[in-house]
Amino acid sequence: MKKVYIETYGCQMNVNDTEVVFSILGKAGYERTEDIAEADIIFANTCSIRDNAEQRIWGRIEQFAIRKRERADVVVGILGCMAERLKDKLLETGKVDIVAGPDAYRSLPRLLEAVLPGHPQIDVLLSREETYGDISPVRIDRGGVSAFISIMRGCNNVCSYCVVPYTRGAERSRDPRTIVREACDCFREGYREVTLLGQNVDSYRWKDGDGGEVTFAQLLEMVARISPLLRVRFSTSNPQDFSDDVILTMSRYDNICRHIHFPVQSGSDRILEKMRRRYTREWYLERVRMIRSVIPDCGLTTDVIAGFCSETEDDHRDTLSLFEEVGFDSAFMFYYSERPGTIAARNYPDDVDIQTKTRRLNEIIALQNRKSLESYRRDIGRSFTVLVEGPSKKNPEELCGRASNNKMCVFPDSVHKAGDYVDVEVVGCTSATLLCRLAE
Numbered sequence: 001m002k003k004v005y006i007e008t009y010g011c012q013m014n015v016n017d018t019e020v021v022f023s024i025l026g027k028a029g030y031e032r033t034e035d036i037a038e039a040d041i042i043f044a045n046t047c048s049i050r051d052n053a054e055q056r057i058w059g060r061i062e063q064f065a066i067r068k069r070e071r072a073d074v075v076v077g078i079l080g081c082m083a084e085r086l087k088d089k090l091l092e093t094g095k096v097d098i099v100a101g102p103d104a105y106r107s108l109p110r111l112l113e114a115v116l117p118g119h120p121q122i123d124v125l126l127s128r129e130e131t132y133g134d135i136s137p138v139r140i141d142r143g144g145v146s147a148f149i150s151i152m153r154g155c156n157n158v159c160s161y162c163v164v165p166y167t168r169g170a171e172r173s174r175d176p177r178t179i180v181r182e183a184c185d186c187f188r189e190g191y192r193e194v195t196l197l198g199q200n201v202d203s204y205r206w207k208d209g210d211g212g213e214v215t216f217a218q219l220l221e222m223v224a225r226i227s228p229l230l231r232v233r234f235s236t237s238n239p240q241d242f243s244d245d246v247i248l249t250m251s252r253y254d255n256i257c258r259h260i261h262f263p264v265q266s267g268s269d270r271i272l273e274k275m276r277r278r279y280t281r282e283w284y285l286e287r288v289r290m291i292r293s294v295i296p297d298c299g300l301t302t303d304v305i306a307g308f309c310s311e312t313e314d315d316h317r318d319t320l321s322l323f324e325e326v327g328f329d330s331a332f333m334f335y336y337s338e339r340p341g342t343i344a345a346r347n348y349p350d351d352v353d354i355q356t357k358t359r360r361l362n363e364i365i366a367l368q369n370r371k372s373l374e375s376y377r378r379d380i381g382r383s384f385t386v387l388v389e390g391p392s393k394k395n396p397e398e399l400c401g402r403a404s405n406n407k408m409c410v411f412p413d414s415v416h417k418a419g420d421y422v423d424v425e426v427v428g429c430t431s432a433t434l435l436c437r438l439a440e
């Protein structure tokens with residue numbers, strides 16, 4: 001049996017895609033290995049979201065090439081978004097044998113059969129239908145407690161900075177029956193949390209043959225009803241499409257976690273319009289008020305981009321003031337990285353210099369660190385139910401797990417184990433962790 005090793009970069013969706021790839025290859029008679037040294041096949045499942053993500057992969061390709069020099073029959077493959085974006089450019093290096101885009105994973109056994117030294121194989125066709133709905137992913141890692149389930153693929157949003165519509169193609173939703181079945185399987189296997197994944201989960205829509213329709217709020221409810229002991233999370237929400245139905249469904253089910261990842265990208269209306277985000281600052285703040293009026297303790301996190309094309313100090317201050325006003329629990333913060341082929345790259349010069357981008361990003365990070373600490377401090381004295389993920393990384397005498405609001409909790413405990421629900425009281429915090437003790 002040939003052994004396959006896969007390195008995964010980028011988002012949670014890529015982690016799930018790697019699990020799909022392992023499933024497809026397992027059925028075709030390949031075996032998974034976690035040790036690159038014994039691999040016959042080395043794959044990198046890649047990300048194109050920012051230039052530095054791609055630079056890392058170029059570095060890895062050089063290192064894979066060293067392995068190929070030692071063992072000429074090792075097959076090196078690039079999967080995922082970078083495969084889709086760069087296509088033949090990867091083959092031209094002479095260091096890559098297989099290039100397969102996100103919709104081409106069913107072809108991998110065929111590509112592996114056909115590959116010969118000097119005869120690389122490529123499949124980067126994007127599909128309008130592929131959802132891998134019938135494939136049961138082979139779960140990697142995460143301690144058997146929490147699983148990712150893709151509910152849709154692709155994206156129709158064309159935000160001007162973003163490469164995803166080009167690398168993952170048009171949006172398509174997966175049959176809800178296969179999603180519920182997969183979540184049931186996870187629960188039966190002992191998983192206690194599933195995260196429903198999509199680039200924009202709010203536009204999930206399944207039309208059955210009889211004119212009926214399943215929306216994201218309905219899907220969420222279907223999954224939440226599997227068992228009160230199965231936690232349900234979802235990502236990513238889009239402020240423009242986020243519906244009242246979703247928040248009302250959340251409020252009706254305790255096992256739908258009180259956390260919304262709500263990427264804002266900028267606090268300036270002028271920049272939001274240039275980014276083609278289809279909402280304004282005021283619309284975003286109204287959605288936040290609505291969420292908090294229905295679920296006052298809802299965890300809120302975000303993504304933001306500093307230094308987008310033509311961003312002025314005034315625009316930047318609008319982002320800072322929005323962060324001040326909302327008070328996110330945490331944020332993923334980036335500076336703008338131009339991606340070839342996107343609407344922004346074709347239409348607007350990347351005209352904020354790197355020093356200014358870095359300074360603005362650092363200002364956002366400093367403000368957010370302060371806000372995170374405030375948010376975590378507010379939880380001191382509160383009680384939460386934590387789903388145990390396993391021993392804490394820093395201290396093996398402690399367990400760690402998340403509260404419903406997605407905050408990481410650590411607490412001394414020698415009794416419970418991964419997959420247990422435990423009630424804790426918060427006694428202290430850092431800006432990223434709640435320090436807890438078992439509740440009386």
Ligand code: 5AD
Nearest residue numbers: 161162263303304305334335336337
């Ligand atoms: N440059 C910087 N950050 C980007 N993101 C998406 N495209 C870019 C880009 N070109 C960020 C957005 C998105 C997150 C996944 O990555 O904030 O929400």
Ligand code: SF4
Nearest residue numbers: 010011047048049081
């Ligand atoms: Fe995920 Fe986007 Fe990176 Fe593709 S480009 S792996 S969709 S984060």
